[in-house]
Amino acid sequence: MKNITVLVSGSGTNLQRILDSIESGEIQNAQVSLVIADRECYGLERAKNHHIKNILIPRGKNFSSQLNEVISENTDLIVLAGFLSILKSEFCENWKGKIINIHPALLPKFGGKGMWGMNVHRAVIEAKEKESGATVHFVTSGIDEGDIILQKSFDVMENDTPETLAEKVHHIEYEIFPKAINKFFGN
Numbered sequence: 402m403k404n405i406t407v408l409v410s411g412s413g414t415n416l417q418r419i420l421d422s423i424e425s426g427e428i429q430n431a432q433v434s435l436v437i438a439d440r441e442c443y444g445l446e447r448a449k450n451h452h453i454k455n456i457l458i459p460r461g462k463n464f465s466s467q468l469n470e471v472i473s474e475n476t477d478l479i480v481l482a483g484f485l486s487i488l489k490s491e492f493c494e495n496w497k498g499k500i501i502n503i504h505p506a507l508l509p510k511f512g513g514k515g516m517w518g519m520n521v522h523r524a525v526i527e528a529k530e531k532e533s534g535a536t537v538h539f540v541t542s543g544i545d546e547g548d549i550i551l552q553k554s555f556d557v558m559e560n561d562t563p564e565t566l567a568e569k570v571h572h573i574e575y576e577i578f579p580k581a582i583n584k585f586f587g588n
């Protein structure tokens with residue numbers, strides 16, 4: 402059984418999707434053994450509802466070292482699912498090849514510092530992009546720069562707004578996140 406730790410900062414719908422995929426058997430031989438949040442958020446409540454060990458480590462300068470203390474050695478995969486803090490490079494090095502993130506755009510476009518949440522969707526609309534989508538990628542010390550595991554796109558329509566894009570991207574995320582985790586585990 403593979404052990405997954407999920408890091409969240411927000412509503413945690415992607416965490417929910419992962420939990421549901423494990424429950425339905427879409428993701429096999431894996432369990433979410435720990436959920437960590439960097440702030441009070443609904444993602445943490447979802448972990449509690451599923452009786453999963455959960456820890457709140459308030460964001461700040463010692464965050465990454467505190468993370469290291471609570472994430473056990475037998476962790477097979479660390480998943481960032483709507484996680485907003487930047488992890489220190491030592492932490493990324495330590496867990497190299499075992500941390501993945503979901504990003505609400507088609508990386509390498511619309512990634513990097515400040516490119517999170519609605520900022521991403523606004524930038525996509527402003528740039529008059531023909532496509533947007535979501536990307537699951539490895540986490541390295543460069544923000545949104547790690548190798549891509551899975552990506553899926555859709556056409557941006559003329560009447561799309563940042564809000565409609567956000568909703569469409571979320572659905573793409575729910576589709577590709579379990580697939581990317583399966584791919585990571587070689588399932």
Ligand code: GRF
Pocket residue numbers: 410411412413414415416444482483484503504505518570571574
């Ligand atoms: C997702 O759009 C993800 O790409 C981004 O933050 C959002 C998290 O949503 N990094 P949720 O908390 O999983 O609902």
